[in-house]
Amino acid sequence: MTGAGAADEPMARAAARLRTAGLRVTAPRMAVLMAVSDSSGHLDADTLRERAQRITGRLSVQATYNVLHALTDAGLLRCTRIPGHPARYEAERHDNHHHFVCRGCGAIRDVECTVGAAPCMEPRLPARYDTQEAAVTFWGLCPGCAVPPPAS
Ligand SMILES: [Zn+2]
Ligand SMILES: [Zn+2]
Numbered sequence: 001m002t003g004a005g006a007a008d009e010p011m012a013r014a015a016a017r018l019r020t021a022g023l024r025v026t027a028p029r030m031a032v033l034m035a036v037s038d039s040s041g042h043l044d045a046d047t048l049r050e051r052a053q054r055i056t057g058r059l060s061v062q063a064t065y066n067v068l069h070a071l072t073d074a075g076l077l078r079c080t081r082i083p084g085h086p087a088r089y090e091a092e093r094h095d096n097h098h099h100f101v102c103r104g105c106g107a108i109r110d111v112e113c114t115v116g117a118a119p120c121m122e123p124r125l126p127a128r129y130d131t132q133e134a135a136v137t138f139w140g141l142c143p144g145c146a147v148p149p150p151a152s
Pocket of ligand 1: 105106107141142143145
């Protein structure tokens with residue numbers, strides 16, 4: 001980010017995405033959408049609120065949650081709920097990806113969809129169960145948390 005003019009383009013893009021999704025364009029919605037789009041990670045509401053406030057000024061916790069729900073409902077954000085962690089948000093890319101969660105540090109990384117299309121996995125279910133999506137969470141240790149193999 002350099003100079004004030006640099007912020008105009010992402011702002012316009014955020015506004016366009018809100019309109020396309022059928023949402024009213026408001027400053028908090030633009031700010032939260034920009035905060036999510038700026039990061040490649042999976043951020044919780046607190047972190048997003050902090051980042052959005054740098055763009056739009058004060059934003060209450062409740063306002064942040066309202067915006068996150070509206071953007072998620074409209075299909076602009078993807079919300080991932082992992083037991084033991086606050087809900088994480090990322091830009092919805094409709095790529096049907098899964099997540100790996102590190103048991104050591106809590107880091108979350110994307111895992112590509114196994115077959116490239118939903119529902120990705122075929123559960124063993126009786127006929128007439130219409131599976132539409134598979135959201136898989138892989139648990140384990142990231143390289144930073146894994147115990148290094150003994151040096152030989
Ligand atoms: Zn880790
Ligand atoms: Zn993800």
